[in-house]
Amino acid sequence: MPTPAPSGPPAPTTPITGGEALVRALAAHGVTRIFGIPGTHNLEIYRHLAAHRIEHVNPRHEQGAGYAADAYARTSGRPGVALTTTGPALLNIAAAVGQAYSDSVPLLVVSPGMPLRHPRQSTGLLHETRSQTEALRGVAAVSHRVSSVGEIGVAVARAFTLFRTRRPRPVHIEVPLDLLTEAEPAGAVRTAPPVPPVAADPRAVAEAAGALWAADRPGIVLGGGARGAAAQCLRLAELLDAPVVTSANGKGIVPESHPLALGVSLHSPAVRRWLAERDVVLAVGTELAESDLWAPPPALGGTLVRADLDPAQMYAGLPADIPLVGDARPTLHALLAALPALPAPPGRTGAHRTVTALRAERDAGTRELDGHLLPYLAAMRSVLPANTVLTSDSAQCCYNGALPHLPVGPEGRYLHPTGFGTLGYALPAAIGAKVAAPDRPVVALSGDGGLQFSVQELATAVQLGLTLPVVVFDNGGYGEIRDEMAARGDRPVAVDLPPVDLPALARAYGGHGVRADSPEALAEALRHALDTQGPTLITVPEEPSR
Structure with missing residues (x-):
């Protein structure tokens, strides 16, 4: 079915619902795609997406929606937008908001909230939360609850103004759920003013x-x-x-x-x-x-x-x-x-000689941590085009391996969850990057522990038909924490995970899965995955402890 053509913005005095006012404001700021999951309280927002030509991507978990929108922003250069419903859904995305704050990513999260005149005392309303805005203020730069339909457009314009004029960080806008369905005059569409970049004094x-x-x-x-x-x-x-x-x-x-x-x-x-x-x-x-x-x-x-x-x-x-x-x-x-x-x-x-010597000293000092990874990373680099977008996780194969040892140039991109250091970023981020840049190769790189925080997003990649290699270095659990326990002289506890046939899991979701036992096998599997529709999970087995 073709997407309905937008009928044009209503006149300033025409009453519209808060849901339509929100979607209208997003469209006015050039938003063409959002990530989220529909729920009982946000359906009035979903009602208006098609009329304003905003496409929707539905990951399997709100945290995945946040990571995907984050990577969409990093890859496209435009703010990423995520939509949740109330209560647990909004709290599910909080980890992704914290990561976007840490990495200065322009991420807009929109959610319904309790009704305007909802009593402070608990009433048992569905998804009732003491204060969503207080919860999000702890991880976002701004969490703003609007109080009228007319204020919705102002709040969206303010968010995009903040993205353009300050260090870009996540913003949360909460629309009381009764405002989503109530019709009021919303006023003229307000957009963030253009702000030219400014040089230092x-x-x-x-x-x-x-x-x-x-x-x-x-x-x-x-x-x-x-x-x-x-x-x-x-x-x-x-x-x-x-x-x-x-x-x-x-x-x-x-x-x-x-x-x-x-x-x-x-x-x-x-x-x-x-x-x-x-x-x-x-x-x-x-x-x-x-x-x-x-x-x-x-x-x-x-x-x-x-x-x-x-x-x-x-x-x-x-x-x-x-x-x-x-x-x-x-x-x-x-x-x-x-x-x-x-x-x-x-x-x-002598700067070139200094760099050569420093590289050698750096590599000699870390060889015990990353030496076994180097042949595999070289195999990946030999296959990947220069403009590849790589997404990364808080995994040893990433921070010990790919970050220092998988070369990237300005035509490529490497997206890593720094600072906040969340797990489960790589796979949903790869989906967001591929949605933002469908003509560029995108590859996710993770460990087996981190992947299982968001492995369900394989279903999203299958649904979207994304060509998406997912390379997983499997060390049987949480390798970094296992090593830290051993370094303290402690007996490792709760860090060894039972083996999972991850390639079979990928196939169960409708994708593809293979095992690569050597750098040559990884190169061949990656080469094939880059030409195969749907996600391909490639497992590289490692020793359980090093």
């Missing part, structure tokens, strides 16, 4: 340029906030002959095959020592956080230049000596423009 840019140009030992750290300025980051690194290290969210902003690229190496003691020895460090769009360093931030011996959209970052963790508050692209463009006007600095040489 010119005086601060000039000071930063002078410090970087005169540095003997410059270094660059890139986080996810630098992604929109990839070309400027590479040009700065080459102009300054400065090695570049990235956070997990900054992976691939500078090609990891570049002679100046240290990749995702902030966890390496050798790289942290190198960073502490720089006389000037330029950090762009990164928290310099413990979750990236796997240790407290190092004491820097030189000048720290921080470029970030969020002014609070200038005082967080390692305070900036020279703060550059502004969008990364215009700020770095201004920084590049300021450099040629300065006198030529003393010649700097």
Whole structure:
């Protein structure tokens, strides 16, 4: 059945329901797809989706909807939107909201709430919750309960304004369920105003340029906030002959095959020592956080230049000596423009040799953790096109393996749940990424423990007919926690999971499943999966403990 054509927005004085006002506002902001699960209290929203040409993807769990919308946003560059019903459904998505907050992802979660005049004392209403907004305020940047149909459009416009003008983080909008069905004049459609990106203060840019140009030992750290300025980051690194290290969210902003690229190496003691020895460090769009360093931030011996959209970052963790508050692209463009006007600095040489030595020292120090993974990651890289989107989980094969050792460039993308460190992200995130970019190859990478947090989303991938390889390194449970227990001298408890035939489970859902016992078998299975409709789960068996 063809999708009904929209009839155009109602006149400002025409009464419409809150459900229609919400969908109308989302459509006005360019939303064409949402992720969610229908429930008794949100049906008035679903009623209007088709008329406004908004497509719906229904994962099997609200947490999966949140992760899918998160990855949709990261891949498309547009906010992801998730729709839940009341009570348990909204609380189910809270973990995904917390992850989006940690990784600065523009995620909009919309839910119904208890009626406007619902008594404070419990009445036993279906899905009754003491305070949904208080619960979501603990994990989102904003949780806002509207009080009229006319306010719904304003709340949506405000959310999109926040996404454009501040560090992008999740927003929750709650619409009381009686407002969803009551008809009131909603007023004119309000949309977030266009906001041009702003560069940092010119005086601060000039000071930063002078410090970087005169540095003997410059270094660059890139986080996810630098992604929109990839070309400027590479040009700065080459102009300054400065090695570049990235956070997990900054992976691939500078090609990891570049002679100046240290990749995702902030966890390496050798790289942290190198960073502490720089006389000037330029950090762009990164928290310099413990979750990236796997240790407290190092004491820097030189000048720290921080470029970030969020002014609070200038005082967080390692305070900036020279703060550059502004969008990364215009700020770095201004920084590049300021450099040629300065006198030529003393010649700097040897950065390439430094990077080669640091890579070798990094790899020697972590070989016990990641050495067995390297042949498999090399096999994956040999098969995957350069523009592949890889989604990742909080699994050893990801943070010990793929993050530092599976090279990615700006044409590709690697999505990892940093900071909050949720499990079960990879599979639903891969679905969201594939929905956002259907013509790009997308591959999920997970461990057997993390996969089983959201394995039911295989059914979603089957339903959508997505070509989606899912590579699972199976170490028989929660390998990281098992190793931590052993390191403490404890007897491992509750970390060994009974074996599951995951390829057979994938086939039971209607997908495909194979086992890869060698790097060559993994390459062949991955090559075939990239040409096969539907998800293909590829299990790589590991030793239960290392």
